[in-house]
Amino acid sequence: MHGFILHAHTKPERAEAFEQLFRAYVEPSRAEPGCIEYHMLRDAQDPTLFIFYEVWASPAALAEHTALPHMRDFHDKRMDYLRRDFEIRQIEMLSPAP
Secondary structure (H helix, E strand, O other), X not given: OEXXXXXXXXOHHHHHHHHXXXXXXXXXXXXXXXXXXXXXEEOOOXXXXXXXXXXXXXXXXXXXXXXXXXHHHHXXXXXXXXXXXXXXXXXXXXXXXX
């Protein structure tokens, strides 16, 4: 499995647009064949911080996800929404789902 936690620090004036955009991506992402878990969270103390917790079957499955047209389009425009680029932390699954 391939997991990571991604922090997206949005511009204050773009936080709501970012949330709406990515809320629409949650269910389709979860339906992708290689998706094990896909969670979008918003920090309770900082409403401009969005956190994604994702687990994919393999790096190849994640690569297929990121190659989708809507994901490529967002990646090209991400700095329109973000104060700084994504912070991505690879994680090791110590307690995988049963």
